[in-house]
Amino acid sequence: MTRVRMDLFTSLDGYTPADPTPDQPMGADWGRLTESYAATRTFRQKVFGDTSGAGTTGLDDRHAVSFFEGVGSEIMGAGMFGLHAFADDPDWKGWWGDNPPFGTPVYVLTHTAPRPSIPMSGGTTFHFRNTAIEEVLAEAKEAAGDLDVRVGGGYGTARDFLRAGLVDEIHLTIAPIFLGRGNRLWDDLRAFELTHKVTSEVAESGTIHVTLTR
Numbered sequence: 001m002t003r004v005r006m007d008l009f010t011s012l013d014g015y016t017p018a019d020p021t022p023d024q025p026m027g028a029d030w031g032r033l034t035e036s037y038a039a040t041r042t043f044r045q046k047v048f049g050d051t052s053g054a055g056t057t058g059l060d061d062r063h064a065v066s067f068f069e070g071v072g073s074e075i076m077g078a079g080m081f082g083l084h085a086f087a088d089d090p091d092w093k094g095w096w097g098d099n100p101p102f103g104t105p106v107y108v109l110t111h112t113a114p115r116p117s118i119p120m121s122g123g124t125t126f127h128f129r130n131t132a133i134e135e136v137l138a139e140a141k142e143a144a145g146d147l148d149v150r151v152g153g154g155y156g157t158a159r160d161f162l163r164a165g166l167v168d169e170i171h172l173t174i175a176p177i178f179l180g181r182g183n184r185l186w187d188d189l190r191a192f193e194l195t196h197k198v199t200s201e202v203a204e205s206g207t208i209h210v211t212l213t214r
Contacts, residue, residue, distance in 0.1 A: 002141050003168040006151045007067055008158060008185065009033045011175055015182035016155050025082055025095045026153075029182065033175045036205040040064040047101045059203035063171060072147025073140040074106040075133075077157035081108045081126065093118055093126075100124040105143045107136050109157060133160055155183040162189055168214045170196070176206035 010016055010033070017027020024030065037043055041055030042064035055061070086092035094100070103123040114128040129136045140149045151161050161167050170192075192198070196212035203209060 002072070002144050002146065003148045004137065004141075004151060004161070004166055005071070005148050005169045005171070006158060006161065006167045007171045007173070008153075009037070009173045009175065010185050011177050011179040011182075013178045013180060014184050014186055015179040016153075016185050017179075018155070018182040020079060020154075025079075027182065029179050032177055033179070034173075035175065036060045036203065036207040037064060037173060039205075042068065056205070059201055059209065060205055060207060063173070063203075063209055066171070068101075070148050071102075071104060071150045072144025073104050074102050074150050074152060075136060075140050075157070075161075076106060076108055076152035077154045078108060078110045078112075079154040080152050080157070081106075083108065083110060083112075083128075090115070093120065096120075096124075105140070107140050109133065109136060133164065133166070137161075137166060155185065158185065159189065162192075165195070170210075170212040172210040172212070174208040174210065176208070 008016075017029045017033065019027050031038070036056070037060060039056045040061040041053060041057055042061050044050040044055040046068055082092065082095040099121040100106070106124055106126050108126055108128045110128050110130050112130065114130055117128070118126040120126065129139070137149065151157065151167065162170075192212055196214050198210065198212050200208060200210045
């Protein structure tokens with residue numbers, strides 16, 4: 001059965017970065033927030049093609065492995081693709097390089113006129129949709145087949161799907177830092193413990209992994 005999955009990163013005080021720039025598309029604090037994830041062996045291999053075996057193992061890496069397993073399609077916001085930064089450039093293909101680390105159909109949510117789909121190396125094709133998230137999710141589920149749909153960022157996209165009650169499994173990575181600025185992910189979102197089973201683990205890095213499963 002196809003599940004809808006989401007992986008989120010926050011600080012101990014509940015913030016995600018809110019200041020994307022062309023040089024730092026995920027915000028100035030993104031590196032601090034994702035430091036333990038980016039240090040894992042799986043991340044280095046999947047994102048940078050590092051086959052040396054370098055990188056951390058343990059709990060952080062086990063969650064990194066899970067991130068890439070069993071996903072048949074992806075949904076992300078225009079900001080995560082990078083559409084806002086180069087809105088007038090018809091040749092812009094996103095932040096992710098020529099071989100994005102998805103390997104699936106990726107549905108990019110936009111409030112502007114959709115662009116033509118962009119096939120990339122490694123099996124990723126970006127599709128642009130400006131319809132309701134429920135309609136996009138239905139299309140993504142069909143594309144995923146028996147695999148899962150993963151909902152990526154950014155902040156607004158994540159909150160829209162959470163508010164609509166469309167997410168079956170949430171993996172929350174809480175970095176052991178206080179940002180004191182940014183977007184507050186959980187404001188006005190309540191009672192997930194009533195609809196999802198909540199488990200938590202602390203990794204060797206001090207990162208807290210919280211999993212919410214419907």
